[in-house]
Structures are given as C-alpha cells and as structure tokens.
Amino acid sequence: MFQNLPPHIVRMIASHVEGCSRLLFDGLRDDLKGRPDLLIPLLWICHNFRDTVYSQLCSRYSLYFDTDANSMACFWPGWPSRFNKRNHASYHLAKRLTLKLNMQTILSGKALEMLSRPPFTDGTFPRTRFIHFNIAWPRGQEREVDNATLLSDSETSIYAFVQRVKQLAPMVNHISVSPQYVTLIQHKTTIRLFSSLASQLFQLASCVEYRSSGMNIPVVLRSETLHGLTHITYDSKGYTVDVRGQLMQMVRQNAQTLQYLVIRAVVLIDVAGLNQDVDGNYIKYPNLRTLKLELRKSTPTIHRPVASGVAPFPNLRHLTINDHYPFGDDIAFRDNSTTLEYLCIMPRRDTCDMLRQYRVFTPSSHPKLQCVKVSGLPDDAPNHFQSTDLFTQFVLNIAPGASVRDIAISEPVDDTFHALDNLQSHTCIQVLVLPDTVLPLWFVVSLIKWLPLLSNLHCLSIYADPLTEEVSLDEVHTYVQSLCSLKYRQFRCLRLNKANSPYFEQIVMCIAVVTAICPNFNHIALPSISHNKFMTVLEEAIESGKYEQYKPHLQRLLFWK
Structure with missing residues (x-):
C-alpha cells in the first residue's frame, strides 16, 4: 500500500511526523526546528519513505577547516551516530551549509585549496540555499599589512x-x-x-544576514559593507555604551531592507534608539516581518513620548518580546493589526495595562493572529498566575474576535479551571499547549466540549481524583464520542489517587477512554494502596461485559500494569 503512494503524499506524511515532534519537544515556538531523527522509524516502511527521510537527515552539512592539519572535518549534524557515515554522493542533498574557518586560512589560499580537492567539484551542493560562515580571526594573528603586494595578494x-x-x-x-x-x-x-570578504559574500545572495555575539564587534566592518542587510542578529552583552550605540546605528542604517531583527540587549536603553535616531527623527521598518527583543535586566520602561501617527513596524507578522515590554505605549502594535500572526510576550502588569489602555486588542482587530504564547513567568505574578485577572485579560481575552488557533503557556497554571474558564469563547482554538500544567480529567473533557476544533492538547499530566470526579457512567460514552474526533493528543502521565471512593469505577473507565485515544499515553502513576483495587476494577469490568466496546483498551491497561 505505502509503496504506491505518490512522492508528494510521502513528503506530506514525513512533514506531519516532524511537525508533531516539534510540538512534542518544543511546544509552540516561532523558530521551529524539526527533529529529523524522529523520522527514522519511517525508513523501514518502504523505499519511498527511505528516500524522503534520507533527504531530511542530509539536509544540513558542516565543514570545519583545520589550518594546522591542512584538512577539513566534514559531517552531517542531523545524521544519527549509530548509522554508517554517508558517502560523498549525499552532498547534493544538503540544503543548509555551515563553514567554520580561520580568516588566515582564506588569506593564505589554504581554504581555496581544500575546497578544490575531491570530492568537491563544481556544483557539489546544487540544493543548498543557505550558507553560514563562522569566520574567526584569533587574537595574536591580527597585524597591519603595509606592503601593497601582500595586501593585493590577500584581496x-x-x-x-x-x-x-x-x-x-x-x-x-x-x-x-x-x-x-x-x-x-x-x-x-x-x-x-574583513569588510572585503563580507561584502563579496553578501553579493552572492539576495538575503544577507549579520550575526553578532558578545565575542565580536561588528563595527570593525566598514559601514558600506553593512548596507542592505535583510537579517540582523546581535547580542550586546559585554559591549561598551559606545559600541552598543553603533550597533543600533547599524540597525537603523538597514531599516528599509530589514526583514528579520533579533536584539539581545542587557538593558532597555539599548533599544531606545530603535525607533528614533540621535536627531529625534522617527525610523520606519517597512519590510520587517519578524522582531524579537530579548531584554535581560530589569530596568524601567522607556516612556519617551511618541507621536500618535508613528508606526515603525507596519508589516510585522511575528513579534517576540521576552521579559520587559520596552516601550511605554503601543508603538510595537501600531498599523500591524491586519498582518500580525504570532505573538510571544510575557504578561507583566505594566504590559497588560498598556494593552488595555491603548485598546490594542478589540473584537476583530487582529484577523490573522493565530498563535499566542505566554513566555516565562513574570516576577510580578507570584504563585504561578494565581492572579486570575492578569492571566485571563492577557491571554484569553487578547483577541476575542480574532482567529487565534494556538495558545501556549510555558509556565504552570495553578488555578487552572478558573483561569482557563474563558476559553469557552475561543471556539477557533486548535492547539493548546500547557507543558508544565497538570489538568484534572474532568477539565480535559470540558475543554473538548468547549473547543470543537481542538486537535492537540499538550499538558504535563492528567490526574483523576474519585473524590472530585463525579462522573456518571452514562457520560463515559459521551467522552468517547468527543475524544475520538481528535487527530492527535499528547498526555504524558496520569495520576490516580484516593481509591476508596464510589466513583473509582467511573474514573477507571475514563482512563480507558483516554488510553483509547492518546497514542502517547504511556504512564499511570498509582499509589501502592490503590494499585490492587485498580487491577480488580479492570478485571471486573472486562468480565462483566458492560464495557465490551472498551475491552481492548482495558486489556491494554491490564497488560501495562
């Protein structure tokens, strides 16, 4: 059957498997990276799947130049170590290429020599669309070249x-x-x-990116080299105030062409110059699609007055602001309500107040917003979102009329059923990610009833407490009908406590239902005092014949224990 599947169907299946792995391991992220290694079980299905999986495993290739040994280390980062090494014929599968080398290796001609040896021939990487150059100039090797001939040779x-x-x-x-x-x-x-090298490399592509970390200073490059950049990533850690100012000047210089901007700053003042230059002129980023601001030190919010008509990010689609929201007004949300698709932000009190004050989210204001992620736990929301008002106003009422499909909350939600009760109005939700939250079984069932399109619920665990789970046996059939409509579900474990209860049999049946639906349901944590009773209820249910339709799942549970 699988052997006759068209290639595009095989690719869709592999893509779905990889997509599920992203959610399983990463929750909802804006920079999703797949887990090609999880595609390995598909290798044994048929030849069609083998080709597809191999192409994914070989999609990234790295070259490390060793100047002293006059050799290169070549490897596939995604290739499983337990497999035999890939041969040279796989080079054509690489889509992303990384070259890590010393600047002196380039100037001496050794890099060119190594890339001219077998197996490297013209067009070795025909599928490669992305190349990252990690270029070092170790301390102690820098020197002035006054000789014109030597300089010409280097060029x-x-x-x-x-x-x-x-x-x-x-x-x-x-x-x-x-x-x-x-x-x-x-x-x-x-x-x-260095400027000459960067400039010539940038001429090879239409999308050019400059990455900076605390170990380098991009201002060593000539300003004309850094003109026309589409991607900038920089970390200001370890830089002086003057250097950080020049970094921001570099960002403003590329405002017209930037599509992707990541700023990892130490203090809020580092982003103060993002929207205004030193003369007070406002800066606009007309092509910016992704903005990530990661601020690492608690400092006051910037309350610089901004004209109401200024909208620096009119076409923003992905917005991530970790820790503090750096602006005192809604400038990050202006004129992009019809383009914003993804929002990841920490719900601090001042952030929530700003959103409410400027009425950023009103009914139908963000028709394309599909994913909202609450990142981290703010210091001003102690005891895990026990401030229900703060939690609900930020997440659950963030876009009442929008088509939000995915919600992710990366911290535990203690008062779950009160905090999440307003989810009933978000009928468009398809994915709910609560990776650190434990949910009661009855609340899971309520979510399924409220959210008809819910296809993926990711939580830390589910617990069933017979003293509070007053579930009638008739409702078990309703649960089955609701749960069976789900395409995929991830439950990591189930805890069952207080077995001395008249509701114990009902809870065991609910567990059987969950077992029937959840492919990754793999653990039931039972206190020793209730283990024997749990086994007894399972055996009696199988023998009674009352639950014939659940018999395979009950036997499966019995087998596990």
Whole structure:
C-alpha cells in the first residue's frame, strides 16, 4: 500500500511526523526546528519513505577547516551516530551549509585549496540555499599589512575563495556571516580585509544576514559593507555604551531592507534608539516581518513620548518580546493589526495595562493572529498566575474576535479551571499547549466540549481524583464520542489517587477512554494502596461485559500494569 503512494503524499506524511515532534519537544515556538531523527522509524516502511527521510537527515552539512592539519572535518549534524557515515554522493542533498574557518586560512589560499580537492567539484551542493560562515580571526594573528603586494595578494585570495563558494553552491540565496574573536582588532588592514570578504559574500545572495555575539564587534566592518542587510542578529552583552550605540546605528542604517531583527540587549536603553535616531527623527521598518527583543535586566520602561501617527513596524507578522515590554505605549502594535500572526510576550502588569489602555486588542482587530504564547513567568505574578485577572485579560481575552488557533503557556497554571474558564469563547482554538500544567480529567473533557476544533492538547499530566470526579457512567460514552474526533493528543502521565471512593469505577473507565485515544499515553502513576483495587476494577469490568466496546483498551491497561 505505502509503496504506491505518490512522492508528494510521502513528503506530506514525513512533514506531519516532524511537525508533531516539534510540538512534542518544543511546544509552540516561532523558530521551529524539526527533529529529523524522529523520522527514522519511517525508513523501514518502504523505499519511498527511505528516500524522503534520507533527504531530511542530509539536509544540513558542516565543514570545519583545520589550518594546522591542512584538512577539513566534514559531517552531517542531523545524521544519527549509530548509522554508517554517508558517502560523498549525499552532498547534493544538503540544503543548509555551515563553514567554520580561520580568516588566515582564506588569506593564505589554504581554504581555496581544500575546497578544490575531491570530492568537491563544481556544483557539489546544487540544493543548498543557505550558507553560514563562522569566520574567526584569533587574537595574536591580527597585524597591519603595509606592503601593497601582500595586501593585493590577500584581496586576490578573498576573491578566489568567494568565487569557489559560488561554484560549489550556485543556487544559494541566503548568506549569513558571523565573525568571531575580533574584539581587540583595530588595525585598518584587518577592517579592510574583513569588510572585503563580507561584502563579496553578501553579493552572492539576495538575503544577507549579520550575526553578532558578545565575542565580536561588528563595527570593525566598514559601514558600506553593512548596507542592505535583510537579517540582523546581535547580542550586546559585554559591549561598551559606545559600541552598543553603533550597533543600533547599524540597525537603523538597514531599516528599509530589514526583514528579520533579533536584539539581545542587557538593558532597555539599548533599544531606545530603535525607533528614533540621535536627531529625534522617527525610523520606519517597512519590510520587517519578524522582531524579537530579548531584554535581560530589569530596568524601567522607556516612556519617551511618541507621536500618535508613528508606526515603525507596519508589516510585522511575528513579534517576540521576552521579559520587559520596552516601550511605554503601543508603538510595537501600531498599523500591524491586519498582518500580525504570532505573538510571544510575557504578561507583566505594566504590559497588560498598556494593552488595555491603548485598546490594542478589540473584537476583530487582529484577523490573522493565530498563535499566542505566554513566555516565562513574570516576577510580578507570584504563585504561578494565581492572579486570575492578569492571566485571563492577557491571554484569553487578547483577541476575542480574532482567529487565534494556538495558545501556549510555558509556565504552570495553578488555578487552572478558573483561569482557563474563558476559553469557552475561543471556539477557533486548535492547539493548546500547557507543558508544565497538570489538568484534572474532568477539565480535559470540558475543554473538548468547549473547543470543537481542538486537535492537540499538550499538558504535563492528567490526574483523576474519585473524590472530585463525579462522573456518571452514562457520560463515559459521551467522552468517547468527543475524544475520538481528535487527530492527535499528547498526555504524558496520569495520576490516580484516593481509591476508596464510589466513583473509582467511573474514573477507571475514563482512563480507558483516554488510553483509547492518546497514542502517547504511556504512564499511570498509582499509589501502592490503590494499585490492587485498580487491577480488580479492570478485571471486573472486562468480565462483566458492560464495557465490551472498551475491552481492548482495558486489556491494554491490564497488560501495562
């Protein structure tokens, strides 16, 4: 049967398996990375699946240049270590390529020499669309080159290296450059050569990215080199105030072309210049689609007055603001209500007050908003969201008329059934991720009744307490009908306590229902005092014949125990 499936159907199945693995391991994230290794069981189904899985496992390839040994270490990051190494014929499957090398390796011509050896031939990476260059200039190797001939030779080596990269990956459209260990480099020649390399690499692609971390200073590059960037990622940790100011100037310089911006700052003042330059002129980012602000130190919010007509991010689709919301008004939400699709933010009191004050979310105001994620636990919401008002006004009423389909809350929700009660109005929800929250069984059933489109519920565990689970046996059949409509469900464990109760049999039956529906239901935590009674109820239910339709699932539970 599987052997005759069309290739596009096979790819869809593999994509679905990988998608489920993302949710299982990562919850809802805006930068989802698949788990190709979880596709390995598909290898044994048929040849069609084998080809698809191999192409996924070989989609990333890395080259590490060892200058001292005059050799390269080549490997597939996604390839399982227990498998035999892939041969050279698999190079054509690589979609993402990483080159980690020393700047001196390029200038000396050794990098070009290594890339000209077998098995590397012209067009070795025909499918590669993305190349990341991790380029180091170790301390102690920087020097001035006053000799014009030596400088010319270095420029020639850079040009030859870039042209070789172009030959190997002719279809590349995204270039990323990340310099390392250049913090102390101030020599003019160093700046010139590094700028020349970056500039020529950026000319190979339409999408160009500059990544900065605390170990490098992007200002060593000439300003013209950093013009026209589409992606910028920088971390200001360890930088001086002057350098951080130049980093922000680099961002503003590329405002017209930026599509993706990540700023990992130490204090809020680091993002103060995002919307205004030093002369007070407002900056607009017309093409920015993704904005991530990760602030790491508790400092007061920026209350700089901003003109009401200023909208710096009019086409924003993905917005992630970890820890503090850095602005004192709604400037991050202006004029993008019809484009915003994903929101990840921490519900601090001042953030909630700002959203309410400026009426950011009103009925039907965000028709494309599909995913809302509550990230982290704010310091001003002690005891895990016991402040129900704070929790509900931020998440559950965030877009009453919008088509929010996915909600993720990355911290435990203690007062669950009160805090989540307003979910009844969000009938569009398809995915609910509560990875650190324990849910009572009766509440799970309530969610299913409230949310007719719910297809994926991810929670830490479910517990069934016979003293509170007053469930009639007639309702068990209703549960089965509701649960059977779900496509996928993830429950990690089930706890059953206080077995001395008249409702114990009903709870055991509910467990059987959950077992029937949940493919990943793999653990029942039972106190020793109730284990024997649980077994007895299972055996009696099987023998009675009253639950014939649940018999396979009851036997499955019995087998597990």
